[in-house]
Amino acid sequence: MSTTKQFMFVNRKAPYGTIYAWEALEVVLIAAAFEQDVSLAFLDDGVFQLKKGHQTKGIEVKAFEKTWGALEDYDITKLYVDGDSLKERGLTADDLAIPVEVLSRAEIGKLMEEQDVLLSF
Amino acid sequence: MGIELNGKSYETDEEGYLINLGDWNEEIAAYLAQQEGVNMTEQHWEVINFLRDYYNEFQIAPAVRVLTKAIGKKLGPEKGNSQYLYELFPYGPAKQACKIAGLPKPTGCV
Amino acid sequence: MLHIINKSPYDRPALDSALNTGEGAILLIEDGVYAAAKGGAAEAKIKAAQGKFKVYALQADLEARGLADRVTDGVTAVDYGGFVDLVAEYKTNQSWL
Numbered sequence: 001m002s003t004t005k006q007f008m009f010v011n012r013k014a015p016y017g018t019i020y021a022w023e024a025l026e027v028v029l030i031a032a033a034f035e036q037d038v039s040l041a042f043l044d045d046g047v048f049q050l051k052k053g054h055q056t057k058g059i060e061v062k063a064f065e066k067t068w069g070a071l072e073d074y075d076i077t078k079l080y081v082d083g084d085s086l087k088e089r090g091l092t093a094d095d096l097a098i099p100v101e102v103l104s105r106a107e108i109g110k111l112m113e114e115q116d117v118l119l120s121f
Numbered sequence: 122m123g124i125e126l127n128g129k130s131y132e133t134d135e136e137g138y139l140i141n142l143g144d145w146n147e148e149i150a151a152y153l154a155q156q157e158g159v160n161m162t163e164q165h166w167e168v169i170n171f172l173r174d175y176y177n178e179f180q181i182a183p184a185v186r187v188l189t190k191a192i193g194k195k196l197g198p199e200k201g202n203s204q205y206l207y208e209l210f211p212y213g214p215a216k217q218a219c220k221i222a223g224l225p226k227p228t229g230c231v
Numbered sequence: 232m233l234h235i236i237n238k239s240p241y242d243r244p245a246l247d248s249a250l251n252t253g254e255g256a257i258l259l260i261e262d263g264v265y266a267a268a269k270g271g272a273a274e275a276k277i278k279a280a281q282g283k284f285k286v287y288a289l290q291a292d293l294e295a296r297g298l299a300d301r302v303t304d305g306v307t308a309v310d311y312g313g314f315v316d317l318v319a320e321y322k323t324n325q326s327w328l
Binding site for chain 3: 054
């Protein structure tokens with residue numbers, strides 16, 4: 001594949017309650033495997049996906065947290081989080097499983113404008 | 122679908138990947154390898170074990186480009202290239218090695 | 232009545248609707264357990280509701296979301312057996328979708 005496009009995946013759903021978050025991650029990895037320029041934005045309840053300390057044994061599903069560690073292997077380093085969404089939910093960057101860039105909604109909106117493709121989950 | 126081996130049965134999907142990760146053992150791996158026409162050597166086992174460790178750590182089976190890079194980092198550049206991996210697993214290192222390792226089909230593998 | 236809530240309070244108004252409608256007990260499950268976490272905007276709602284409602288949250292769902300160590304005071308964590316006990320204890324129950 002020779003054409004590289006800028007893909008932004010917009011994550012707005014909490015993990016586990018619905019399948020959206022996991023499906024998004026799968027598509028993210030597929031896009032990255034095809035060497036596309038991938039970034040992830042976390043807004044609204046999507047920020048809960050990044051909360052550290054997931055213990056999913058009791059609900060018998062795969063925990064997300066471990067897979068974030070593989071993003072670097074896929075050359076995915078652009079992770080943007082809406083600061084207001086974190087704040088409203090009582091979270092700070094220290095509560096998150098991986099390092100991210102905390103931005104304002106307006107800044108994230110600007111980044112969205114720069115993309116070739118936006119996929120919202 | 123499934124596999125019958127030494128009086129036990131194991132569930133697989135329609136492409137022959139094991140459904141339950143916990144079912145895996147070296148005997149099954151050897152059987153799956155035989156089905157794939159792969160003659161397992163120490164170098165094959167090294168990749169299989171690497172994949173299983175990778176899955177345990179990150180909960181995904183890596184795409185081939187990622188596998189190549191990660192193997193290079195851990196086992197050295199002479200092994201972290203697609204030529205080496207395709208020699209071991211001619212029908213695709215990610216696809217074939219993942220099947221033998223008892224992992225799901227790699228994410229990003231279509 | 233036992234009100235069962237499985238939606239995040241930040242995404243859907245199910246919790247508000249239940250709180251405004253009834254009394255009795257609230258059981259937070261699945262994404263509903265985000266309402267039981269300290270520090271967020273939902274904490275005040277849960278605290279205000281505690282006069283009228285007993286509030287419970289499912290332990291497995293708290294753990295899955297990394298919230299077991301930040302449950303709002305006064306919220307009781309229950310396991311699946313406790314879930315069954317609550318359903319049996321109240322004459323009626325309602326799952327708010």
